[in-house]
Amino acid sequence: MSGSLATQPAYAALQAEIADFLYREAELVDDRRFDEWLALLADDILYFMPQRRNVKYGEHAARENTKVGEGISWFEEDKWTLGKRVAQIQTGVHYAEEPLSRVCHLVSNVRILTATPSLSDAQEVTTSCRFLVYQSRVEYENYTFIGKRLDTLRRHGESWVVARREILLDQNVLLAKNLSIFF
Numbered sequence: 001m002s003g004s005l006a007t008q009p010a011y012a013a014l015q016a017e018i019a020d021f022l023y024r025e026a027e028l029v030d031d032r033r034f035d036e037w038l039a040l041l042a043d044d045i046l047y048f049m050p051q052r053r054n055v056k057y058g059e060h061a062a063r064e065n066t067k068v069g070e071g072i073s074w075f076e077e078d079k080w081t082l083g084k085r086v087a088q089i090q091t092g093v094h095y096a097e098e099p100l101s102r103v104c105h106l107v108s109n110v111r112i113l114t115a116t117p118s119l120s121d122a123q124e125v126t127t128s129c130r131f132l133v134y135q136s137r138v139e140y141e142n143y144t145f146i147g148k149r150l151d152t153l154r155r156h157g158e159s160w161v162v163a164r165r166e167i168l169l170d171q172n173v174l175l176a177k178n179l180s181i182f183f
Contacts, residue, residue: 005112005113005114005115005119006111006112008119010118010119010120011112011119014112014115014119014122014125015110015111015112018110018112018125018127018153018160019107019110021040021153021159021160022107022110022127022129022151023107025037025040025162026105026106026107027105028040029103029105029181029182030103030104030105032100034086034089034090034182035086037086037182038079038082038083038086040159040160040161040162041079041082041161041162042079042154042156042161042162042163043079044078044079044163045078045079045082045161045162045163045164045165046068046076046077046078046163046164046165047075047076047077047078047082047165047167048068048073048075048076048077048164048165048166048167049073049074049075049076049166049167049168049169049183050067050068050073050074050166050168051071051072051073051074051172052168052169052171052172053172074167074169074174074179075167075179082182085180085182089180094180096177096178096180097180099138101135101136101137101180101181102135102136103133103134103135103136103181104133104134105131105132105133105183106131106132106133106134107129107130107131108129108130108131108132109128109129109130110127110128110129111127111128111129112125112126112127113125113126113127113128113150114126122155123154123155124152124153124154124155124163125152125153125160126150126151126152126153127149127150127151127152127153128148128149128150128151129148129149129151130146130147130148130149131145131146131147131148131149131183132144132145132146133145133146133181133183135176135181137177141177143175143176145169145171145176145183146169146170146171147167147168147169147170148168148170149165149166149167149168149183150164150165150166150168151164151165151166152164152165165183167183
């Protein structure tokens with residue numbers, strides 16, 4: 001379906017608008033402008049990062065990722081819990097973020113998977129992108145997270161808000177000491 005969307009004339013303009021939104025969002029997090037970042041999240045957001053498992057060939061669709069509401073995930077949060085995480089960081093006494101990490105988000109391969117009701121009048125879009133997040137902590141801790149995101153964005157005035165984010169890390173064992181950053 002996404003291949004047929006990409007051939008439509010309105011696709012390029014909407015894709016550029018969505019990509020710009022995602023780049024701006026990443027910059028807000030990198031610049032530690034967390035309150036502005038929270039404003040880009042829908043009130044009913046689902047922010048989800050499943051745990052990934054190594055599974056037998058042919059079982060990937062059913063078993064590779066944990067499911068929303070079932071088992072353990074790295075994140076299964078709403079706007080309230082994300083706001084609490086931000087508030088904790090902003091106290092200055094967050095053990096995992098004092099001093100604050102230096103974080104750099106690279107977002108690429110932005111594609112529109114669906115647009116409702118249409119590309120030319122999209123009120124909600126489902127997107128796919130790739131990311132690389134680099135985190136530098138204190139003098140010697142450096143972590144790299146690589147993966148894919150599936151976002152549902154909803155039109156909000158002249159811009160967008162993130163209504164759902166699914167973060168799929170390409171690793172299933174994390175070497176980072178904590179997950180205090182945002183994806």
